[in-house]
Amino acid sequence: MRFLRQSLSGLFLFAVTLALLVYAGAMVRDAIQDRLSQEARVPPQRERVFAVNVETAEPRTVAPILTAFGEVQSRRTLELRAAASGTVIELSRDFEEGAHVRAGDVLLRIDPADAQAALERAESDLMDAEAEGREAERALALARDELDAAQEQADLRERAFQRQKDLEARGVGTAAAVETAELAASAARQAVLTRRQAVSTAEARVDQAQTRLARARIARDEAQRRLDDTVLRAEFDGSLSGVSVVEGGLVATNERLAQLVDNNALEVALRISTPQYARLLDDQGNLAPLPVTVTLSVLGAELEATGVLTRDSAAVGEGQTGRLIFARLDNPRGFKPGDFVTVGVTEPAVENVVRLPATALAADGAVLVLGADERLEILPVTLVRRQGDDVLVRGRGLAGREVVRERSPLLGPGIKVRPLRLSGDDAQSAPAEPEMLELTEERRARLVAFVENSSGMPDEIKSSILARLQQPRVPAQMVERLEARMGG
Structure with a gap:
């Protein structure tokens, strides 16, 4: 009996559960059918209006600025090289890295002993050449005097010969006297030829003396130049760079000593x-x-x-x-x-262009302009130049239109907007002021000490930075860079 009672109870509970499931399914089915049979109700939507900054396009003549990076270099740079070899016996006080020198300043001297001795020998050879020239001139004058004397003697002998011939023709003289006079005249003429040869030899000696004198002068001038080369002077005003010599050092010919800039x-x-x-x-x-x-x-x-x-x-x-x-x-x-x-x-000025922010120009080369009923329209333009954060554009029908300054994915043709108009001065706004800091006295003193002890900083920049650090408010960017170099 107990088993039968428990079996009937389980069967009853199962039947109740099944009835409840069937009833729940029927309720869900009726709810779905009722929902599907109703018409969709769409709530009224309101058109979204975006606020945009607009600027009136005003064509004007603009001189674009081409920005590039370059390196400063000197138009006049001279390598200072040793023209003579030897020991540096004198070095200018200004002959050091970065020193400023003036044209004509003596930079260094090389031991001139050998060059001085060579110059003195050349001067002695010049004196010998000059003496030889004077002696050759005197010998030439004597040879010419001897030639004149020999010519007079020959003339006398010739007249004597002619006299003897006249006497013989008149029957007074003898043939032996005529022959003797003729032999004497011939000997005199031979003496004249000998003296002429002596004059020619003397003239050749004079020419050789002049040639020797010219060579001696050339040797003297060359020795003088070698002596002058022992002194190095600045060719123009400038600063020294790459100095690589010390007093007492030995330098070779054509050795690079420094660079004058x-x-x-x-x-x-x-x-x-x-x-x-x-x-x-x-x-x-x-x-x-x-x-x-x-x-x-x-x-x-x-x-x-x-x-x-x-x-x-x-x-x-x-x-x-x-x-x-x-x-x-x-x-x-x-x-x-x-x-x-x-x-x-x-650059040369460009006419009839409109300056706009770079954010106003889309990748397809078009801008958004304000149309009727304050709705946006697309206007194609031609990009002429890029100027930093601005662009110079030109387009048909652009003049006088109001252009959207900042494009966004939410903006497009037909979108209704609420324009925020900027004045002409605001449209061409100046760049933002740099951030300024008020330094404590301890922080200011630490920065000043660092700048004053910086050896690699040019004097002009160092003075400018120190002047800014003394002001009540200091640019934050400069402070950050200084503290970064200080290591903290």
């Missing part, structure tokens, strides 16, 4: 692309003398100089591209050869 005759060499180079040419195809601005930034301090383009390289160079051009610096105060600088070249 003219710091007032500097130029900057910069490499640009061929299309950029083409924009810098004049009507004749030559590089135009355009103005340039050279900037050197060191630890937040900037050195700036102006100049003008002068020439371009004759060849591209093996393994190079573009063009290498040179610009002469007018007042290169603080610049040194080897500085890596930023160069801005003012």
